[in-house]
Amino acid sequence: MFISNRREFLKTSLTTSGSFIVALTLPLPHRGWKAFAKGESGFGHHYFEITPDNQFVFIMDKAEMGQGVYTGQLTLFGEEIKINPNLFQVKSAPVAEVYSTFNGHMITGGSTSTADRWMILREAGANLRELFKMAAAQKWSVNVDQVECKDGQVFAQSGTQKLTFGELIEDASKIKNPPKGKLTDPKDFIYIGKPQVGLDAMEKSKGSDRFGIDVQIDNMASAVVERGPSFGAHVKSFNASEVKALDGVIDVFKVSSGVAIVCEKYWQAMRARKSLIVEWGPGSLQDLDSEGIFTSYKNAMEKTKAHEVEREGEPESAFAGADQVIEAEYRLPYLAHSPMEPMNATAWVQKDRCDIWCPTQGPSLVRNKAAMMLGLPREKVFVHNSVFLGGGFGRRSTLDYVVDALEISKKIKRPVKVLWSREDDTKHSPLRPITFHKMKASIKNGRVTGWQHDLGCESIMQYVIPQWFGLMAPDWVPDFLLGSLGKMVSFFMSLSGKAPTVAEGATHIPYTVENRLVKHYQLGIKVPIHFWRSVGHSYNAFVVESFIDEIAHKLGQDPMEYRLKNMTHNDRLRATLEIAKEKSNWGKPSQGRFQGVASHSSFKSFASEVVEVEVHAGQIQVKKVTAVIDCGTPVNPDIIKKQMESGIIYGLSAALQGEIKLSAGGVDQSNFDDYPPLRMSQTPEIEVHIVASTEKPTGVGEPGLPPIAPAVANAVFAATGQRLYDLPLRLT
Amino acid sequence: MISFFVNGKKVEVDVPEDTPLLWVIREELGLLGTKFGCGKALCGSCTMHLNGEAIRTCVMPIAAVAGQRITTIEGIQEDGLHPVQKAWAEQGVPQCGYCQSGQIMQAISFIENSDRITESDVIKSMDGNLCRCGTYNKMKTAILNAAKSMGKA
Numbered sequence: 001m002f003i004s005n006r007r008e009f010l011k012t013s014l015t016t017s018g019s020f021i022v023a024l025t026l027p028l029p030h031r032g033w034k035a036f037a038k039g040e041s042g043f044g045h046h047y048f049e050i051t052p053d054n055q056f057v058f059i060m061d062k063a064e065m066g067q068g069v070y071t072g073q074l075t076l077f078g079e080e081i082k083i084n085p086n087l088f089q090v091k092s093a094p095v096a097e098v099y100s101t102f103n104g105h106m107i108t109g110g111s112t113s114t115a116d117r118w119m120i121l122r123e124a125g126a127n128l129r130e131l132f133k134m135a136a137a138q139k140w141s142v143n144v145d146q147v148e149c150k151d152g153q154v155f156a157q158s159g160t161q162k163l164t165f166g167e168l169i170e171d172a173s174k175i176k177n178p179p180k181g182k183l184t185d186p187k188d189f190i191y192i193g194k195p196q197v198g199l200d201a202m203e204k205s206k207g208s209d210r211f212g213i214d215v216q217i218d219n220m221a222s223a224v225v226e227r228g229p230s231f232g233a234h235v236k237s238f239n240a241s242e243v244k245a246l247d248g249v250i251d252v253f254k255v256s257s258g259v260a261i262v263c264e265k266y267w268q269a270m271r272a273r274k275s276l277i278v279e280w281g282p283g284s285l286q287d288l289d290s291e292g293i294f295t296s297y298k299n300a301m302e303k304t305k306a307h308e309v310e311r312e313g314e315p316e317s318a319f320a321g322a323d324q325v326i327e328a329e330y331r332l333p334y335l336a337h338s339p340m341e342p343m344n345a346t347a348w349v350q351k352d353r354c355d356i357w358c359p360t361q362g363p364s365l366v367r368n369k370a371a372m373m374l375g376l377p378r379e380k381v382f383v384h385n386s387v388f389l390g391g392g393f394g395r396r397s398t399l400d401y402v403v404d405a406l407e408i409s410k411k412i413k414r415p416v417k418v419l420w421s422r423e424d425d426t427k428h429s430p431l432r433p434i435t436f437h438k439m440k441a442s443i444k445n446g447r448v449t450g451w452q453h454d455l456g457c458e459s460i461m462q463y464v465i466p467q468w469f470g471l472m473a474p475d476w477v478p479d480f481l482l483g484s485l486g487k488m489v490s491f492f493m494s495l496s497g498k499a500p501t502v503a504e505g506a507t508h509i510p511y512t513v514e515n516r517l518v519k520h521y522q523l524g525i526k527v528p529i530h531f532w533r534s535v536g537h538s539y540n541a542f543v544v545e546s547f548i549d550e551i552a553h554k555l556g557q558d559p560m561e562y563r564l565k566n567m568t569h570n571d572r573l574r575a576t577l578e579i580a581k582e583k584s585n586w587g588k589p590s591q592g593r594f595q596g597v598a599s600h601s602s603f604k605s606f607a608s609e610v611v612e613v614e615v616h617a618g619q620i621q622v623k624k625v626t627a628v629i630d631c632g633t634p635v636n637p638d639i640i641k642k643q644m645e646s647g648i649i650y651g652l653s654a655a656l657q658g659e660i661k662l663s664a665g666g667v668d669q670s671n672f673d674d675y676p677p678l679r680m681s682q683t684p685e686i687e688v689h690i691v692a693s694t695e696k697p698t699g700v701g702e703p704g705l706p707p708i709a710p711a712v713a714n715a716v717f718a719a720t721g722q723r724l725y726d727l728p729l730r731l732t
Numbered sequence: 733m734i735s736f737f738v739n740g741k742k743v744e745v746d747v748p749e750d751t752p753l754l755w756v757i758r759e760e761l762g763l764l765g766t767k768f769g770c771g772k773a774l775c776g777s778c779t780m781h782l783n784g785e786a787i788r789t790c791v792m793p794i795a796a797v798a799g800q801r802i803t804t805i806e807g808i809q810e811d812g813l814h815p816v817q818k819a820w821a822e823q824g825v826p827q828c829g830y831c832q833s834g835q836i837m838q839a840i841s842f843i844e845n846s847d848r849i850t851e852s853d854v855i856k857s858m859d860g861n862l863c864r865c866g867t868y869n870k871m872k873t874a875i876l877n878a879a880k881s882m883g884k885a
Contacts, residue, residue: 197824
């Protein structure tokens with residue numbers, strides 16, 4: 001496979017001028033398709049091109065950040081058009097309505113890419129396959145069912161006749177009412193369901209893959225931005241003239257996020273930054289620290305009114321009539337996403353247009369943000385989303401690093417690449433919110449009759465909507481309204497308690513408890529927060545699955561059997577647990593090891609995990625993970641396995657050693673020495689079992705993460721008798 | 733002027749002596765396969781070879797490599813793929829791919845400088861290279877496969 005960069009994309013477009021190409025559009029979310037000839041309106045915003053020399057070009061509107069989306073999309077399309085996914089060229093899509101997935105926006109996230117395109121891409125492939133078969137059949141004057149196609153060639157069953165799709169373009173485009181192609185019977189799939197290594201594996205093994213950090217634009221400057229010691233700190237003064245006098249420094253000036261140093265090269269900017277002295281005014285959040293936030297949530301739960309997220313039955317009566325009430329409190333820290341590729345963006349702001357090259361999960365947000373900031377029409381902003389993302393995990397759906405590049409390029413009137421250091425990202429990343437939980441279960445006659453979950457957490461949606469509202473709104477909404485409308489929407493959301501994602505995984509627990517209450521408390525903390533891999537599930541699964549384990553033990557029951565017995569209304573999740581029990585040899589861990597289990601459904605998938613741990617001198621070592629996932633029809637078992645491993649390791653990094661701690665409104669951690677991802681020596685053996693299914697595919701990138709932290713904590717309890725309620729897990 | 737050898741060719745650069753090798757390679761010489769991850773020799777994304785040994789180039793002052801041989805991912809094999817790269821692609825190790833050139837450079841230097849390797853050698857040698865996507869288990873398999881194909885495991 002070939003991933004084109006922008007220059008090659010332009011070149012290809014030019015060389016094809018005058019030639020005849022078929023383009024396919026998929027007006028999402030409406031299912032359908034249409035073939036356009038060059039020059040027709042609608043051409044250009046399409047998914048697929050066939051060139052006269054029979055090259056297959058797939059226009060990719062999704063961001064590849066390691067989750068295998070390129071391979072997944074091409075597998076679905078290739079299966080039905082009967083072209084080996086390896087034979088496609090991939091070009092990145094421009095920002096356009098036709099590609100929108102989230103309310104008119106191009107966003108890659110929420111473990112949705114393969115699931116959402118399951119039917120759309122297959123139908124498109126099947127229809128195109130049928131079109132070309134028909135074109136050939138007409139040419140040969142045979143019936144359409146007497147021709148077959150493979151890898152972009154049509155063959156007549158009865159003879160040696162053969163034509164390529166490229167040769168059939170003109171005939172195909174003349175067919176007025178093309179037939180609807182029949183979807184392949186799953187038993188005849190040749191690509192779907194077969195383990196295949198990622199189509200980008202070769203490029204990424206050669207080192208020829210390109211990321212945002214590698215973007216090269218003529219006359220490009222390089223910039224860094226010094227940000228304040230705490231959130232909300234503002235620049236009072238800085239030694240501009242001293243820094244400006246240094247070798248290679250083009251300019252030093254204030255930007256909205258701090259002080260920018262612009263040089264020709266990054267190494268010069270990094271050098272000059274060492275001489276920069278900024279006097280910072282106090283940050284608006286300088287009184288905040290992590291410990292204080294936990295205490296504030298706890299106090300709020302005693303004194304203030306909550307928003308009820310879920311109420312079933314009569315929880316109050318259940319607690320009043322209980323034989324016993326089990327209670328626990330949980331504290332989970334802020335977390336940074338910390339993708340390996342540091343934040344970067346390249347922008348060229350000109351008077352009447354703006355070009356942006358950046359690794360982003362949300363190119364349409366980037367475009368609209370630039371348009372709004374610069375006062376340009378949206379169609380004058382071009383986002384060249386043609387690079388791989390060096391990790392995303394949610395971090396690359398923020399706009400902070402793009403804003404830097406836009407402000408600086410506008411000021412210096414040149415293209416500029418802004419690159420954050422690792423410390424910049426660790427200290428200033430919008431974070432997975434800190435959370436505090438109070439859990440309560442009432443026991444009557446040996447069974448759980450009531451369940452109460454008090455959840456203290458700020459709402460990511462309420463935080464991002466004031467920033468995103470203007471970007472999401474249609475073009476005709478006047479600019480002056482956008483900011484205030486966003487704030488208003490957020491305000492009304494907080495009044496009415498609308499906080500999507502906050503309680504996901506806390507409501508609809510898979511265990512049958514008649515009387516349930518889930519309450520949500522907010523403090524109005526303004527620390528930047530954002531979607532972090534698996535979002536609300538990342539903390540709620542830990543709490544629910546740790547608490548259910550504690551209940552099982554307190555009732556004197558095996559935690560596996562207790563779960564199976566009470567998971568009475570979620571058959572698919574229960575089935576993954578059954579498999580995990582069997583495959584992990586539950587109850588018979590290897591010598592010196594202890595087992596723990598957790599089960600959680602997220603992003604419409606179902607996952608259960610059993611871990612084996614050893615504890616030596618207070619150190620938790622995770623030795624083995626047996627993971628089971630039901631994600632519907634497995635599109636590519638190899639990628640599913642890799643994503644499960646990835647989610648588990650990402651989750652283990654957080655469970656064992658991930659903590660962003662706030663002191664005086666600033667982040668204590670700075671780099672991989674104090675915010676370390678897991679290492680190879682800490683990585684357990686991971687066995688992944690994929691449930692055979694013919695259901696529609698569901699999420700894969702995130703569902704492996706939520707069960708891992710509670711499974712480890714539960715195993716640690718089995719090993720030590722110590723129940724750990726806080727993350728990261730630390731034995732005392 | 734500081735001169736040294738990159739992928740077999742002599743180069744001369746005019747930069748301050750303490751400029752990190754990583755940025756000389758990326759910005760002065762335009763070789764973009766080697767990545768920046770932490771700037772403190774904590775992650776290994778910037779790994780290249782100095783006279784055949786893996787080094788962290790984000791903290792290596794250019795003056796320290798004067799006259800010596802540097803190899804980057806671009807120069808690891810004249811044509812075709814190095815056995816480690818081949819094993820990597822066959823296993824489908826990469827996810828986001830960003831740390832992988834550093835991982836591959838670390839693995840190559842480790843295998844080429846060992847007589848025989850075991851799984852625990854792999855873990856010991858690779859433990860300073862971080863991967864946020866968690867490709868460690870696939871990496872381990874790929875390295876052992878590569879070592880086998882090179883007659884070292």
